[in-house]
Amino acid sequence: MKELKKLLVVIDPTSDVQPALARAIELASPTNASITVFLSIFDFSYEMTSILSGHEREAMRQGVIAQRQAWLAELLEGYANDSISIESDVIWHNRPFESIIQHAIAGNFDIIVKGTHLHDKLKSVIFTPTDWHLMRKAPVPVLLVKDHDWPVAGKILCAINVGSEDDDHQTLNGKIIEHAKVLAEQFDAQVHLVNGYPGTPVNLAIELPDFDAHTYGETIRMQHEQRVCYLANGYGISSDFCHVKEGLPEDVIPEIARQLDAELVILGTVGRTGFSAALIGNTAEHVIDSINCDLLAIKPDGYRSPLEEDNS
Template identity: 35%
Template sequence: MAEYKRILVAVTPHREEHPALARAVFLANKYNAVLVLGSSMYNRSIEKSSNVTNESCDDVKKALIDDQKKVMEKLAASLNINTSTECIVTWNKKWYEGVIDLAVQADCNLIIKETKQYKKSVSNLFTPDHWNLLRYSPINVLMVSNTSWEKSGDIVTAVSLDGLDIQHQRLTQEVAKESVALAKYYDANLHFVNTVTKAPMHIAIDRSSFDPDKVNQRVMAKHKNDIQELADNLELHDVNIIVKEGLPGKVVPNICNELDAKLLVLGSVGRKGINAALLGNTAEYIIDKINCDTLVIKG
């Protein structure tokens, strides 16, 4: 289980509702963690104004930052939290960079951010800043939807067994451990989900002795056994193991929607440079099609 000692929640102080903040307070109390309220702000008109000197611009920015911090401190004082809170504000043209910088500088190991949402029939509305936060953050990110978590809800964990390298193996362990902890905290039903690729039928034509159905059954059985072994190692006896044929980007969202899951936990191997800007990896494809909170464990 991740040791969340300091949790940063990205907030917009003047909103009436704060789903991400409510979730952050709950987790900070459970993990006995310091809650850091962070805000990344920017005003283009101030930066671009030809009538404002550099010194005056700095003064205006400082005044805005101070005002933002005062509002956040008032908000923090109203929270029902067992631990301490801190409020920090930064000025950054790129919102996601500002949030990540705040989290790193404050030595946080979890970022919580609200994401907007459409109706059930439509995918989450992720802005470019949301995607960049998920791509570039070196620490775990919890994206919070505007839905309530109820007792005995459902948590879906996307378990990957394809990676043979140590990094992927460790990431799978971390994903499983974190979902177990959250299921305990929320008294939730836990589901481990995995997918297998169907054997190509054309091989049966080339080799008459090859039976793709039997191969698929053996692969399916092995995946179930591997996930059961993972659960046994965690001393987990009440997890629902689901293994289905298909691509993760289609199977996992379908299961989340069928179960009306409250949370999806999945892993994402960190990327840097130009690779971090590439679209279409499995984690992003899944996230774009679900309607629940999403915890991304960074590997």
């Protein structure tokens, strides 16, 4: 994980409390990294006012932007930090996720930090469509934050995939753990690994009378445990912090996160579209609907955002 030098923080325009900004300041403090708070606004009614000229509509848009810039300036007074540079940008754009990603690309930001919504009644985090798009399409890591502190000696849970031995999966596993190790050192946290493995196919047990389902299941379990422990050992992580459980990743990851009372889950997102996204990308999307902690989504090396390709 490279050092975080530039953080892009997405501001919630509906609240004076900004957990994403507070978390970004925590992340930036050790290295005196710079922070840019970003607000994308749009009001369709300004675009539909046909009686106004284009110049008049632009003047109205600039007026709204100026009001929001003044609000941001007042908001940032409460987050003043002598050692950290905090700038602000407000733009007019009808698709927030596109404006965020384009700004991150243009400014060479190292991470996007955005708050999520905690639903009191359900005690779960509610993710917005913008969150989904950022996880799939942002070329930089995306940290989705809820309103809570990261206590000392907290727990960071890395969701890894050892079911495949191809180089891309192995590289992404390493990238996930490296991010966790850096954050663990900064926040004096424990790094845990989690892996869900598939159960015995029911059709095999039915179609093959001599098939030993128990032995098959034990073999798969041991194989996954050995791979996870081998991976953990390479990064100096105790086997006591390895969690291997039968089940789909989208079920196993939230379950272990709850058991550990984890502060952060880190997982990889492939960012594909179409049929391959249905097979691969949905794990992350199912997981974030089921966890009540921060989530850091990381892309594989070499990933290019569709927005980068559109602009190239």
